[in-house]
Amino acid sequence: MLVVRKKYGKGRGKPVIGYAFSWTPERKDVEDVHVSKTERLNKAKFNIEHNGELSDQENNNGKYDDEAYAEILATVLNLRVEKGLTQSDVARISGLSTSMII
Numbered sequence: 001m002l003v004v005r006k007k008y009g010k011g012r013g014k015p016v017i018g019y020a021f022s023w024t025p026e027r028k029d030v031e032d033v034h035v036s037k038t039e040r041l042n043k044a045k046f047n048i049e050h051n052g053e054l055s056d057q058e059n060n061n062g063k064y065d066d067e068a069y070a071e072i073l074a075t076v077l078n079l080r081v082e083k084g085l086t087q088s089d090v091a092r093i094s095g096l097s098t099s100m101i102i
Helices: 037-048 056-061 063-083 087-094
Strands: 003-008 016-023
Touching: 037 063
Parallel strands: none
Antiparallel strands: 003 016
């Protein structure tokens, strides 16, 4: 948040001689724009489909499971954002590495 303060002089009529600007930095984990649940779900599905660690057979076998998994990922991400937790906070609490957490 930006705060602007006027600096006043000692002359007649209390003239403004300058301005002082100060601000408090924004939290780093805050989203700039609202992201809808469907958008998060689509992103999760895309990440599952383009996972380089899965073979083609594994990717095709889990088509129906991927949608359920993507739904779970989107729900978890929504909860994490609502509670204001960062990836490192969740990693510390759960004991998982940060690369495993969305």
